[in-house]
Amino acid sequence: MTVSDISHVISAYMQHFSVALPFFIAAFVLASLIEYWIHRLMHVSARIGAKHRDHHRRNEGQGVVWEFRDYVLGSLILLPIMFFVSWPAGWGWFLGGIGFAAFSAYAHQLQHENPCKCFWMKMPVHYVHHKYGMWHHNFGLAVDWWDHVFGTYKAVEWLTPDELNRPQLGYAQLRWW
Numbered sequence: 001m002t003v004s005d006i007s008h009v010i011s012a013y014m015q016h017f018s019v020a021l022p023f024f025i026a027a028f029v030l031a032s033l034i035e036y037w038i039h040r041l042m043h044v045s046a047r048i049g050a051k052h053r054d055h056h057r058r059n060e061g062q063g064v065v066w067e068f069r070d071y072v073l074g075s076l077i078l079l080p081i082m083f084f085v086s087w088p089a090g091w092g093w094f095l096g097g098i099g100f101a102a103f104s105a106y107a108h109q110l111q112h113e114n115p116c117k118c119f120w121m122k123m124p125v126h127y128v129h130h131k132y133g134m135w136h137h138n139f140g141l142a143v144d145w146w147d148h149v150f151g152t153y154k155a156v157e158w159l160t161p162d163e164l165n166r167p168q169l170g171y172a173q174l175r176w177w
Contacts, residue, residue, distance in 0.1 A: 020092030023082055027096025031075065035104055036146035038074075039139040059130050061112040063175040067105035075101065100142070107142035113174045116163055128158050 042052035079097050083090030110117055115127035125138040137154035140147050147153035
């Protein structure tokens with residue numbers, strides 16, 4: 001393989017990456033928006049929210065793997081759609097959607113078991129949503145962006161002795177299944 005061949009291969013990969021990356025970001029952001037609105041709907045619709053009300057009663061996640069499964073099953077119809085645009089766009093979109101599903105499943109479980117570890121948010125909105133029975137506020141699971149955008153973010157002093165006295169667990173020390 002010559003230097004010219006290597007240059008062409010790198011150029012082709014960079015071209016594909018430059019197409020895939022915006023689709024990855026778009027899918028990630030759109031998935032977070034869909035998650036926000038689905039969660040809001042679960043609080044107003046008796047039909048959609050039946051399982052969710054049970055989740056509030058139990059105040060626990062299903063485990064990362066089962067949360068991930070539910071998020072992926074809920075998005076199966078949208079995941080392959082960008083393959084009709086191009087392979088790089090399709091892979092970017094698919095991986096962005098799957099990436100958000102994995103991140104959201106982890107973030108959801110983490111907020112139920114170890115909310116102090118949610119370093120990417122000033123306040124772990126889903127934990128607060130449960131702790132304070134906020135039926136009309138803090139609908140984000142993995143991110144709080146949309147709560148800010150749509151005016152449903154409600155800041156509270158959430159770090160009480162209860163949280164501060166919890167045993168310090170690692171980022172991976174949570175229920176996976």
